[in-house]
Amino acid sequence: MSNRAKLFIPVAFFFVMLGLLFYGLGQNPGEVPSALVNRPLPVFEEPDLFDATATISNEQLKGGIFLVNVWGTWCAPCHAEHPYLVEISEREKDITFVGVNYNDVAEDAREFLAERGNPFKLNISDDDGSLGIDFGVAGAPETFLIDATGTIRYKHVGVIDNRVWEDTFEPLLAEIRRTQ
Amino acid sequence: MRISMLIKACVLLLSVMWLTPAAAAAIEELNFDNDEQKARYSELIAELRCPKCLNSNLAGSDAPIAADLRAKIREQILAGNSDREIEDYLVERYGEFVLYKPRLHAGTFALWFGPPLLLLAGLFILRRMLAASRQTAVAPVDLNAQEQQQLNALLKDTSAGNSSDNSSDKKAGTDNG
Numbered sequence: 344m345s346n347r348a349k350l351f352i353p354v355a356f357f358f359v360m361l362g363l364l365f366y367g368l369g370q371n372p373g374e375v376p377s378a379l380v381n382r383p384l385p386v387f388e389e390p391d392l393f394d395a396t397a398t399i400s401n402e403q404l405k406g407g408i409f410l411v412n413v414w415g416t417w418c419a420p421c422h423a424e425h426p427y428l429v430e431i432s433e434r435e436k437d438i439t440f441v442g443v444n445y446n447d448v449a450e451d452a453r454e455f456l457a458e459r460g461n462p463f464k465l466n467i468s469d470d471d472g473s474l475g476i477d478f479g480v481a482g483a484p485e486t487f488l489i490d491a492t493g494t495i496r497y498k499h500v501g502v503i504d505n506r507v508w509e510d511t512f513e514p515l516l517a518e519i520r521r522t523q
Numbered sequence: 524m525r526i527s528m529l530i531k532a533c534v535l536l537l538s539v540m541w542l543t544p545a546a547a548a549a550i551e552e553l554n555f556d557n558d559e560q561k562a563r564y565s566e567l568i569a570e571l572r573c574p575k576c577l578n579s580n581l582a583g584s585d586a587p588i589a590a591d592l593r594a595k596i597r598e599q600i601l602a603g604n605s606d607r608e609i610e611d612y613l614v615e616r617y618g619e620f621v622l623y624k625p626r627l628h629a630g631t632f633a634l635w636f637g638p639p640l641l642l643l644a645g646l647f648i649l650r651r652m653l654a655a656s657r658q659t660a661v662a663p664v665d666l667n668a669q670e671q672q673q674l675n676a677l678l679k680d681t682s683a684g685n686s687s688d689n690s691s692d693k694k695a696g697t698d699n700g
Contacts, residue, residue, distance in 0.1 A: 378618035446587060472591045479616040481574035481588050 377498040378479055384493050385477040392444050392452055392466035399467050401493070408438045408519060409489040412463070412503075413475060415447040416455045418483040424502040425459055431508060432462035437520075441465045445483050446472045488515060491523045553597060560600050567596050567609060570624060574617045 379385075388400040404411070412428060414421040432440045442463035444452040449468050456466070469475055478487065481500070488497040497515055499507065555561045565582070573584040573592070581589050581596070592613070599609045613621045625631045666674065 378614065378616060446591075472587070473595075475588075476591060476595060476616060479574075479618070481617070482586070 377495075379487075379495050380498055382495055384489060384495060385474075387474050387477060389474050390468045392442070392449055392468040395449075395468075399465055403465065404439075404441060404489060405491075405493045407491055408516070408523075409441055409487075410438050411441045411443060411478075411487040411489060413443045413445045413469075413478065413480050413483050413485045413487075415445045415483050416451045417447060420502045421484045424484050424504070425462075427504055427508075428462040429460040431503075435516075438516075439464050441467065443467045443469050443474060443478075445469050445475050445480065488512065488519075490519045555597075556601065563606060564597060564600055567600075567606060568593055570622075571596075571610070571613060572621045572623050574621055580623065 384401045384404055386401050388398045391397040391399050414424075416422075428440065432438075440463045442456075442461075442465070444466065447468075447470060449470060452466075452468070456463075467474065472480075478485075479498075484502060486499045486503055487495050488499075490496050496519065497511070499511065501507075503512070553561075553564070555564065568582040569580050571581045571592075573579050573581050573586055573589040575586040575588045576584045579589075581593055595612075596609055599612065604612075610622065619625055625634055627635055
């Protein structure tokens with residue numbers, strides 16, 4: 344290599360580093376890659392929010408498409424998300440909506456759902472956050488899409504709105520519906 | 524009068540500052556069977572990252588999930604699980620994101636070996652550059668008589684030029700003065 348060409352090595356190196364920097368800036372650092380995607384649902388058995396004597400287990404989340412939404416009345420973004428969940432639950436009849444009431448007071452949660460509508464067929468009460476840990480939940484809202492084989496196909500961190508639904512959930516749902 | 528009030532205010536302020544962390548610590552007053560468990564707990568919560576916060580360990584985070592995970596870690600220590608088992612438990616749920624000390628595997632080679640490799644490459648380049656500059660600098664050239672004369676003439680010229688420049692400067696200076 345000629346000496347002249349060698350002079351360009353540091354410049355090229357600099358641009359590679361610059362490229363990596365811009366790639367890093369484009370990433371959302373809040374988006375933690377989920378360890379559970381493409382893995383089966385965790386095994387659990389937790390109390391029903393509306394019936395403290397009954398329990399709901401992972402066995403009940405099999406044989407169809409399930410959308411598991413982790414929420415709490417203490418979580419402001421969940422309040423913002425709620426009307427949209429009600430709307431899609433009325434539209435997407437083949438999906439079973441499951442609510443995980445996370446780190447919350449059961450009484451407050453029941454009141455909230457009575458007031459603003461209940462999009463969930465199954466309501467799990469996770470008042471100590473232990474189920475949240477098994478789902479790898481870091482906060483609320485988080486939403487998991489589960490296919491008919493009981494496999495977690497996608498985890499969404501943050502509020503689901505129309506844009507998120509159309510851009511990320513619908514393509515995945517189309518794929519799941521095609522293959523099942 | 525005023526000074527005594529100031530001192531009183533300072534004492535009050537200090538006592539408040541002293542009490543606050545003590546009160547906060549009291550919320551998580553933890554009992555372990557022995558000091559070894561306590562030390563392991565402190566080490567684990569310092570080395571594991573809070574999944575909600577972008578860059579804070581479990582020990583330093585106020586996020587509810589960090590408190591839940593601290594409780595979970597304590598529970599597992601008391602149950603007799605090893606550090607590795609506790610780390611595996613969290614990695615299984617939250618991914619390697621929670622480890623501040625990433626494990627060594629194909630995906631983390633660049634992370635572990637990149638910096639030392641870059642350092643070695645830098646030292647290598649530095650050595651070559653130094654060697655090259657030494658080679659060009661230390662190469663005395665023997666001049667023949669004619670060349671030596673030429674060189675002397677050139678040196679004389681420049682020193683003469685410099686001195687004449689200096690004198691003209693001085694002259695200009697006196698003129699202005």
